[in-house]
Amino acid sequence: MNEVAQIGRHHSAEPDLQELLRRVALGDEQAFASVYDAVVGPVLGVVRAVLRDRAQSEEVAQEVLVEVWRTAPRFRSDRGTAVNWILTMAHQRAVDRVRSVEAAAARDHKAAQLDRTPEYDDVTEQVEARLEREQVRRCLRTLTDIQRQAVDLAYYRGLTYREVAEALALPLGTVKTRLRDGLIRLRDCLGVTA
Amino acid sequence: MSTADLHTLTGAYALHALSDEERQAFERHLGECEPCTQETAELSATAARLGLAVSLPPRPAMREDVLRQIRTVRQEGPGGPALPRRARTASRGRPVSRWALAACLAAAAALGGTAVWQHERAEDALEQARRADRGANDIAAVLTAPDARSRTTKLAGGATGTVVVSDSRDRAVFMASGMTEPPRGKVYQLWFDDDGSMRSAGLMDPARTSQAVLMRGAVGGASGMGVTVEPKGGSEQPTSTPLALLNLPA
């Protein structure tokens, strides 16, 4: 699982990914293969967290990776890092899929393929990936329960803030501010800069 | 939506939790509000960290599949026809009205800091107590369980129903949206289907057309669930044809 590991070291690996993406923009297939190796793990993880269904997740993850190839010339490093760009795209595509009517129907017909998210602890993984997850978990624990639940439902379950409000029996305004407060708290804890 | 409201949408936007209409309104706002643009960039980067934390190993053959696919896909030009929809709106360099900018800076300055954090904690503690009555914490626990699985179905009149089950918690949540109000004096009742025999799982709130309900009792060996219209107070056994019957996610 070397490919998964690379992304865990994103602080040092990031400049390379930026450079790789620049080469992908020029049609370099080998550079794309390296980008694939670096990001496929998190891309699949994000999509699977939202969609749950194994087959659909793989389909959407592939679409996202092909979109990285197709739209690499549009990537602007002054608007954020390559990892952010790719994972934002992955989350958006997963959410689009989960909210589409076709997907609801497909899920009903493919119940047999619904299966649980793998127990992460069962998956062999690199130290870097585990450290990343532990750091995020530790920071999530600094949020209030409401902030954490709201962020969790919106990001990992792909709910709109209106759906989050229904699920948590909270007013819409409260959910909006808690999503923002929660992410700000998380940003500060993780030391994220843009 | 007022400008003051728009400033608070940075988090929901970064999490892709807005409707299309709200997203478009917020992107127009980004073009004229520098603090929101900066905050949105930071919160999007923070959301990406949530993504990095859930890395999964792919099926090995997927690599070959994707590398084969890209050979048939033409790349876009840098200024190509389809700029990303986010960037397109944000970069449109609209003239910024001085009033908008002032309002924007004031809003940004009013937030953050330890005092706000203390206030949030106190406010959330109160909110928690209020929510406890409605089982909101239990609902959240089921929805966010690592083993939560869901199934969605169409109900009459364009409504949708989703059942979410967590084996580890042995509980289920039913989420309905866009349901019509039940006839006067009637309520919607939820049922677990234990191999053909129906076990009551509680009532829905007749006043709300969209809601999430913690189904009463353990899931146990139930293979499905259903919704019926019953007289106020509910029934021991269903007395009407179910509006919906669905298998629980396997």
Ligand SMILES: [Zn+2]
């Ligand atoms: Zn603003």
